[in-house]
Structure formats: structure tokens, C-alpha cells
Amino acid sequence: MEGLTFPAVTTSDSAVASAPQGAGAGRAAVSGNYKWIALSNTTLGILMATINSSILLIALPDIFRGIRIDPLAPGNTSYFLWILMGFLLVTAVLVVSLGRVGDMYGRVRMYNLGFAIFTVFSILLAVTWMHGTTAALWIIIMRVGQGVGGAFLYANSSAIITDAFPENERGFALGINGVAAIAGSFLGLLIGGVLAPVEWHLVFLVSVPIGVFGTVWAYLKLKDNGERHPARIDWAGNISFAVGLVAILTGIIYGLQPYGGHTMGWTKPFVLICMVGGLAVLIGFAVIELRSPDPMFRLTLFRSRGFLMGSLTGLLSALARGGLQFMLIIWLQGIWLPLHGYSFEQTPLWAGIYMIPLTVGFLLAGPLAGRLSDRYGARPFATLGLVLMAAAFLLFDVLPINFNYVAFAAVLLLMGLTMGLFVAPNTSSVMNSLPPDGRGAGAGMLNTFQNAASVLSIGVFFTIVALGLASSLPDSMFSGLVGQGIDPATAHQAANLPPIGSLFAAFLGYNPTQQLLGPAALNSLPPDRADFLTGHTFFPNLISGPFADGLHLAFAFAAGICLIAGVLSWLRGPDAVRPRRGSGAATHEGVGMALADVGDLASLEDGTGGTLAATSSEATARPPIVGRRDAEQSQGG
Numbered sequence: 001m002e003g004l005t006f007p008a009v010t011t012s013d014s015a016v017a018s019a020p021q022g023a024g025a026g027r028a029a030v031s032g033n034y035k036w037i038a039l040s041n042t043t044l045g046i047l048m049a050t051i052n053s054s055i056l057l058i059a060l061p062d063i064f065r066g067i068r069i070d071p072l073a074p075g076n077t078s079y080f081l082w083i084l085m086g087f088l089l090v091t092a093v094l095v096v097s098l099g100r101v102g103d104m105y106g107r108v109r110m111y112n113l114g115f116a117i118f119t120v121f122s123i124l125l126a127v128t129w130m131h132g133t134t135a136a137l138w139i140i141i142m143r144v145g146q147g148v149g150g151a152f153l154y155a156n157s158s159a160i161i162t163d164a165f166p167e168n169e170r171g172f173a174l175g176i177n178g179v180a181a182i183a184g185s186f187l188g189l190l191i192g193g194v195l196a197p198v199e200w201h202l203v204f205l206v207s208v209p210i211g212v213f214g215t216v217w218a219y220l221k222l223k224d225n226g227e228r229h230p231a232r233i234d235w236a237g238n239i240s241f242a243v244g245l246v247a248i249l250t251g252i253i254y255g256l257q258p259y260g261g262h263t264m265g266w267t268k269p270f271v272l273i274c275m276v277g278g279l280a281v282l283i284g285f286a287v288i289e290l291r292s293p294d295p296m297f298r299l300t301l302f303r304s305r306g307f308l309m310g311s312l313t314g315l316l317s318a319l320a321r322g323g324l325q326f327m328l329i330i331w332l333q334g335i336w337l338p339l340h341g342y343s344f345e346q347t348p349l350w351a352g353i354y355m356i357p358l359t360v361g362f363l364l365a366g367p368l369a370g371r372l373s374d375r376y377g378a379r380p381f382a383t384l385g386l387v388l389m390a391a392a393f394l395l396f397d398v399l400p401i402n403f404n405y406v407a408f409a410a411v412l413l414l415m416g417l418t419m420g421l422f423v424a425p426n427t428s429s430v431m432n433s434l435p436p437d438g439r440g441a442g443a444g445m446l447n448t449f450q451n452a453a454s455v456l457s458i459g460v461f462f463t464i465v466a467l468g469l470a471s472s473l474p475d476s477m478f479s480g481l482v483g484q485g486i487d488p489a490t491a492h493q494a495a496n497l498p499p500i501g502s503l504f505a506a507f508l509g510y511n512p513t514q515q516l517l518g519p520a521a522l523n524s525l526p527p528d529r530a531d532f533l534t535g536h537t538f539f540p541n542l543i544s545g546p547f548a549d550g551l552h553l554a555f556a557f558a559a560g561i562c563l564i565a566g567v568l569s570w571l572r573g574p575d576a577v578r579p580r581r582g583s584g585a586a587t588h589e590g591v592g593m594a595l596a597d598v599g600d601l602a603s604l605e606d607g608t609g610g611t612l613a614a615t616s617s618e619a620t621a622r623p624p625i626v627g628r629r630d631a632e633q634s635q636g637g
Contacts, residue, residue, distance in 0.1 A: 468552075
């Protein structure tokens, strides 16, 4: 914008408000405090949603005991997986559609609706009164409803923040929001571990007062100050996208379960149909979107290199770290904590406590990286974050299975710092690359990539570790059980059970040896032998070697993915120069909005880095005018 001088019209304080919301709609001025209201409310919403996405990881054993169902029984494994992953699946499927709907009907309106939906289903979960499979199905359905509310929140929160903050402050604001998203996923572990042993209903009830407060607060205080573009709903695109993505993610869930004599279910016909059919439907979805006049998934946004590379790096980073939480929990609960004297029943809570350094690292780095990216651009921080994340995975890879906790905590802290270093700048870069009328759709696309990649990552990590276990665990388990007096036939049967069952048992805080052998085999042994087999050390020592084989492969895979993402992050190109706050210059978007209001300067592109064809005299000849109605009144209209 060389050679142009403008009145001090910016989006950071009291000047600019919203873009057009349909024909003839005016713009409303927004106070300087509004951006902080928008940030605090959306951060509360995202924190609540992400806490609920992870709170069940630790609370599941108490929930299953409360509804009187054995999650490891062959017919009940699907309940366990759907309760665990249903929320992620629904948000991954719906977030793009609901971001597009936000662009059409108002982001704040859709966000408020999401807060209300989430709260209603939290209440319904908190009053669960059934038992057995009926209760499991009820929880699954209500979690799906919670996921719908969460998808509304995810899809529109980043766009609301982007509308409220000037470009030179968005990195910091989105960094705070990103910190809430990642920190919430780890705070959920602690909250679930504390509340579930007291009363499992509290795990769901804790969201209710927050949800009621947040819903009322959002309704009263948030304002739709972004562009709204009425359009037709792309039903063909919505349906094909939902069917394709649900099919693939369902295939991943059932692929984790044993099939026939196989360790995993990836050769099961139903899984193959879901995966291949889902991919075919998604290809059809892309064809539909290219021909749709009002596409749900705006493929034209990928013409922006910043959006394309930012979205790809977001997807790959989620693929690398999505399964990390599960692997660390199994490592702690199944091996390290029992070896250090914790009973299997105690391990879920303590696993959450021992992972606190990961949250601390993210809390420290997220806002700082966002602030620095506002000043110096996103590319160096996002790229460095991905490279250091790869280094953190490699450091996990060289730690011994029975590690020194100080070393483990240091690597956890580094991993948290790298996540914070990447997430906030990358999100800011992606959102700044979007035109104002595409922020909801773009934010939804970014969230979909990340949520879908997280579910895929869980499947990849579990598969890699299970394959590593399958190659060496049977022999180790057979010799270990026979050495403790178990009948060879019983030992052979236990050793050849799918190892994923042992992983799930450790993940849920059950004693895997008790699950594998059953009470009959244990009761036939002398009490001291039975106590040793079900004690703190037998299973952890038995599984540590085979588990390490699978874990090494998983961490190497994640490190490689991070390095590829780092290359793509650098290829996004340098960011446009952003004026610092208080310099007297308007932000790119703020000037664009102001000039659009004045209405007689040509060639204003939509915020994606275009040119402003105007002269300095034309720009400064008139006093600042905010709102089309004010402009009309000033001209005598």
C-alpha cells in the first residue's frame, strides 16, 4: 500500500465492525473491548469442547463399571471404541458444513446454537439412568449430539476471532484459542481422573454450568460483525462428504478390532468396503464441489498457497501427534506406573498427572508464538515447531521403556513447546490467507483436516504398535506364563489372543493378566503365584520389550511426518508485512473495509493480498465514515 495515506480506520479499536449481511444491511460499530469479549467466550467454548473430547480417556473404567458392562468382552469392544471416538468422528464430519452455514447465516448465530446444543446433550448424559448395553448406546448417541454442538463451536470460533481482531493481532488471539484447544485435551485427563472415581455422572455434569453460562453470555454479548453471504445449501456436497468421511472413519474404528485369526481387522470385508467405498464417495464429492455454484467445500481456497500449505501442515501435524496421547497413556498405565508401585486401578489418574509437562509446554509457547508471528510472520515459527516436534519424537524413541521420569518430563515439555510453537502461527497464517466471506468455510476445512487426521492417527499408532506386539509378544507371554505354573494349553491360548486386547486393558486401567487368564486359571494356582501374576511387575516386564518394538516404529513414523510437514510449512512463502499496533497505519483488512464503506475506490480485492487502486488525494479527501447508512446520510441521502 505504498504511497497511500488513510484516516486512522482499523479493526483493532472502535472503527470498523461488520461486513454486509445481505442486501441493504448496514454495519454496526464495534467497541474496542468487543474483541476481548469474543476471544474470552470462544476460548471458553473451545476449552469446554476439547475437555469433553478427552475427559473419557481416563473416566471410561468408572463409566463402564457404573453402567455394569465389561468393555473388553468380545461383543462390547465396539461400544468402547464408539464412546471413545464417536465425538471426534462427528466433529470431523460436520465442521466444514457448519462453517459454511456460519458464512451464510451468521457465525455468531451458529456458534450460539452450538453452545446450546452442547449444553443440552451434556445434561442428557449427566442424567443417564440405564445400565448394560442400553446405557452404552444412550451414551454413544448423546456423545454424537455433543459432537454436533462441538462442531458448531469448532467451525465458527476461529472465524469469530478473525472478524473481531485486526490482522496484526490475530496470531496472539488465535494462539490463546489454540492453547485452550490443546490444553483442554490434557486438562480433560485430570478432570476425568479426579471426578470419575467420586461419581461417574460428574464427568458429564461438569460441562452443564459452564455450558449454560457460556450460552447466555454468547447470546447477550457476541455480535455478527463478519461478512454474511446468503447462498443455497449444497445438499449433494454435504451428503456425499458426510457419507464418505463417516465410512472411512468407521472403517478405522472397526479395523482396530481383531478379525478371525488376525491381530487387526483391516482385512475384514466390512472394513474394506468402508475404506474403499468411502474414498470413492469422497472423490465423487470433489467432482460435485467443482461443479456446484455454492459449494460447501470451497476448493478454490486452495489457490492460495498460504491456505493450501497451512492446511496440509495442519493435517500432517495432527496425523503425527493425534495418537501420541494414547500411546503415552498406555506406556504409563500399562508399564511404567505399575513398575513403580501403582496399582492398575490407580494408573488412569496418575497417567494424567504425569503428563502435565506437556500441557505446561503448550501453555507457555502458544500465546508467545502467536504474538511473535504477528510481528515477524508465521513461517519461521510454524516450521521450527514442526522440526523440533520431529526431534521430540526421536527423543521419545531413544528413552528406555522404564525411563527416568525427569528425562521423560523434559521431552514432554519439549513436545508441548513445539506444539505451541506450531499451532498458533499456523492457524493465524491460514485464517489471514482467507477472504472475509470464506473464513467460516476455511476454518471448518482446517478443523476437518485436523480432526479426521487425529482419528486416522489413532488407527495408525494402534496398528503399528499392535503389529510390533504381535511379532514378539506371543512367545514372551507363553514362556512367562508357563514359567509361573500356568498349564501350557491355557498359556498358549492366552498368548495367542489379539494383543490389542492387552493394550485396551492397560488403557482402561484393568489388570491385563486377569483379563487374559480369567479367574479359573488363576484360582488353580498357589496364592503366591496368582498374586505375582496379577501384581505390579509381571505384565509390565512381559510386555515392555514387544511394546518397545512397536513404539519405536510409531515414533519414527511420527517424526518423518513432522519433517515432511516442516518442508511444506516453509513452502507457504513469507507473510505479508504487518504494521505494528500503534504505528498509525491501518491493517490490510481494516483499510479494505473502510474503503469499501466509502464506496468510490476501485479494484479492492477481498483481503487475500490484492492491490488497492487509489490515489493518496482520493483516500484522504473525505473524513472517515463508518457504515453505508452514515455514508448515505453524509451525502444527503
